[in-house]
Amino acid sequence: MSAAVNGAVRAATAPALELRGVTHHFGGLRALCGVDLTVAPGELAGIIGPNGAGKTTVFNLITGVYKPSKGNILFNGADITGLRSSAITSMGIARTFQNIRLFKELTVLDNVRAAHYARMKVNPLEALFHAGRHRAEEKRVTEQSRALLDKFGLGALAGEYSRNLPYGLQRRLEILRAAATGPSFMLLDEPAAGMHPGEVEQLMAFILELKRELALTVLLIEHQMRLVMGMCTHIVVLDFGMVIADGPPEQVRSDPKVREAYMGSAR
Amino acid sequence: MSTLRKYLPLKGAAAAVFILALAVSRYGLLDNYIQLILMLIGINLILTLSLNLINGYMGEFSVGHAGFMAAGAYVSSILSVKVLAACAPFWAFPCAVLAGGAAAGAVGLVVAVPSFKTRGDYLAIVTLAFSMIVKSVIENIDAVGGPRGFLGMEKLTTLPWVCFWVIVTVWIIRNFIYSRFGRGILAVREDEIAAELTGVNTRNVKMLAFVVSSFFAGVAGGLYAHLLQYISPGTFDIIKSTEMLVMVYLGGVGSIAGSIMGATAYTVLLEALRPLGVWRMAVMPLLLILLMIFRPRGIMGFREARWLVPGSERDGGVKR
Numbered sequence: 375m376s377a378a379v380n381g382a383v384r385a386a387t388a389p390a391l392e393l394r395g396v397t398h399h400f401g402g403l404r405a406l407c408g409v410d411l412t413v414a415p416g417e418l419a420g421i422i423g424p425n426g427a428g429k430t431t432v433f434n435l436i437t438g439v440y441k442p443s444k445g446n447i448l449f450n451g452a453d454i455t456g457l458r459s460s461a462i463t464s465m466g467i468a469r470t471f472q473n474i475r476l477f478k479e480l481t482v483l484d485n486v487r488a489a490h491y492a493r494m495k496v497n498p499l500e501a502l503f504h505a506g507r508h509r510a511e512e513k514r515v516t517e518q519s520r521a522l523l524d525k526f527g528l529g530a531l532a533g534e535y536s537r538n539l540p541y542g543l544q545r546r547l548e549i550l551r552a553a554a555t556g557p558s559f560m561l562l563d564e565p566a567a568g569m570h571p572g573e574v575e576q577l578m579a580f581i582l583e584l585k586r587e588l589a590l591t592v593l594l595i596e597h598q599m600r601l602v603m604g605m606c607t608h609i610v611v612l613d614f615g616m617v618i619a620d621g622p623p624e625q626v627r628s629d630p631k632v633r634e635a636y637m638g639s640a641r
Numbered sequence: 642m643s644t645l646r647k648y649l650p651l652k653g654a655a656a657a658v659f660i661l662a663l664a665v666s667r668y669g670l671l672d673n674y675i676q677l678i679l680m681l682i683g684i685n686l687i688l689t690l691s692l693n694l695i696n697g698y699m700g701e702f703s704v705g706h707a708g709f710m711a712a713g714a715y716v717s718s719i720l721s722v723k724v725l726a727a728c729a730p731f732w733a734f735p736c737a738v739l740a741g742g743a744a745a746g747a748v749g750l751v752v753a754v755p756s757f758k759t760r761g762d763y764l765a766i767v768t769l770a771f772s773m774i775v776k777s778v779i780e781n782i783d784a785v786g787g788p789r790g791f792l793g794m795e796k797l798t799t800l801p802w803v804c805f806w807v808i809v810t811v812w813i814i815r816n817f818i819y820s821r822f823g824r825g826i827l828a829v830r831e832d833e834i835a836a837e838l839t840g841v842n843t844r845n846v847k848m849l850a851f852v853v854s855s856f857f858a859g860v861a862g863g864l865y866a867h868l869l870q871y872i873s874p875g876t877f878d879i880i881k882s883t884e885m886l887v888m889v890y891l892g893g894v895g896s897i898a899g900s901i902m903g904a905t906a907y908t909v910l911l912e913a914l915r916p917l918g919v920w921r922m923a924v925m926p927l928l929l930i931l932l933m934i935f936r937p938r939g940i941m942g943f944r945e946a947r948w949l950v951p952g953s954e955r956d957g958g959v960k961r
């Protein structure tokens with residue numbers, strides 16, 4: 375009995391995400407080395423670091439694209455190391471990609487509807503025989519998807535093939551697709567990459583709005599320091615696969631190791 | 642209510658076609674040759690839809706669908722000759738066909754397993770190897786005639802039965818495509834990693850696609866066997882698989898309307914070219930080459946005829 379209460383208390387106070395001593399090798403290349411990282415519930419945290427530092431690899435390990443060579447990954451206190459990606463997604467971790475990976479030949483609406491997969495309950499026989507439960511679920515998911523698109527400014531483009539959207543809107547759609555999986559935690563891999571400064575402002579406002587609306591915890595990667603400094607409350611700096619700084623923006627900015635790592639690429 | 646109205650025309654059309662088929666076969670309204678061609682079109686349509694699910698909608702490349710067809714043909718024939726022959730009520734035949742489909746579906750489940758790890762060219766080779774295995778297994782089972790083939794089936798395949806199975810196939814495949822699982826296989830086609838990371842269990846949807854696809858290939862096999870009343874391992878060789886490819890890529894990948902066009906055009910063309918004798922078989926590969934050069938996605942590639950799209954899905958599901 376008290377164990378259950380303890381468990382509940384621990385779950386409530388546990389970090390949303392925790393990496394413990396995560397190491398990853400690609401063949402002979404050591405991409406990550408003993409990475410410890412903690413994100414508290416509700417936080418907007420950032421990972422920065424020069425190109426090739428291992429930032430995307432961190433996301434790939436969290437979302438089960440690869441299994442870490444060593445170490446553990448915990449989500450809301452549960453060990454998710456080595457789970458199937460779709461299982462991790464259905465537990466509430468959603469992500470976007472550094473290079474946009476939309477379902478290009480599907481409509482905007484279908485990109486979002488496809489992402490409801492893990493939350494839908496209908497079994498294959500009900501779907502194949504067009505059972506009432508299937509029709510009701512389809513209707514509900516279609517309405518929810520439209521509502522999401524309407525709310526975040528893509529409603530008018532719902533019937534368009536996603537490949538036809540301009541770049542900035544493709545980014546936005548990819549984030550909405552991730553949101554449609556029903557996450558509590560969102561990983562954004564360089565969401566501002568390739569955008570004009572004006573677009574970046576808009577995107578950041580959009581991310582903040584989404585975070586608020588869906589009560590998300592967010593971890594985002596950015597390699598331009600300037601962007602994250604303004605937004606994030608917690609920053610982790612990676613260099614050559616190792617965490618070289620971890621803390622609030624002011625502290626990270628003044629860290630000599632960070633300055634050194636960013637020499638040349640600092641802006 | 643409004644859904645009812647949207648669905649009714651298609652359901653009504655299906656019922657009308659079926660009743661027409663009944664009448665044609667009952668009163669001999671068309672001569673037997675025309676009826677035979679119509680039945681072949683129907684069987685080919687089932688095969689085309691079956692293959693289109695994998696090659697068009699899921700974006701894989703199976704070249705071994707004749708293997709599934711063979712499984713269905715042999716299982717249903719054995720059932721109808723050795724088990725059901727004595728006391729055959731009218732429902733015995735659909736049961737035999739259903740069993741053939743189920744057997745093919747089970748084989749499809751096995752072939753789905755390599756598809757978890759293997760894609761593209763490599764999976765194509767796996768499916769090819771699989772269909773060769775099916776062929777040589779049958780050749781080595783003496784009880785079903787080995788390489789000499791198997792006969793003794795009654796001619797149970799009639800126009801109404803073909804019509805019935807075509808309607809069932811179109812209906813179920815359409816339901817599948819416009820469901821969470823269908824969007825799952827489309828997502829796999831577009832980007833398998835992104836699909837998995839947006840929560841689609843890619844392993845499950847692939848398995849389902851292979852089972853549904855091979856089930857219908859098996860059904861087509863059962864109908865074919867009870868139409869020709871003779872099957873042999875040679876019936877289901879690579880040529881048969883290639884024919885299916887031509888029909889899919891002629892009509893259009895990822896399209897039910899395209900499958901209907903492809904199966905019809907190809908079957909009719911092959912009949913029309915009968916005077917050419919053996920040369921007519923050279924037409925098929927030639928057609929494939931021309932298609933790949935001039936219209937690689939087929940007539941309807943990735944487009945659907947409006948009347949085949951469920952009302953709630955028209956205009957990309959955006960109708961308000």
Ligand SMILES: Nc1ncnc2c1ncn2[C@@H]1O[C@H](COP(=O)(O)OP(=O)(O)O)[C@@H](O)[C@H]1O
Pocket residue numbers: 400403405423424425426427428429430431432
């Ligand atoms: N799939 C892979 N195979 C081999 N090496 C990889 C793979 N993915 C990333 N790497 C290597 O791991 C290192 C870290 O890459 P990555 O995490 O993408 O860096 P970042 O996102 O910080 O720019 C790089 O040296 C990269 O070349």
Ligand SMILES: [Mg+2]
Pocket residue numbers: 429430431472
């Ligand atoms: Mg990266």
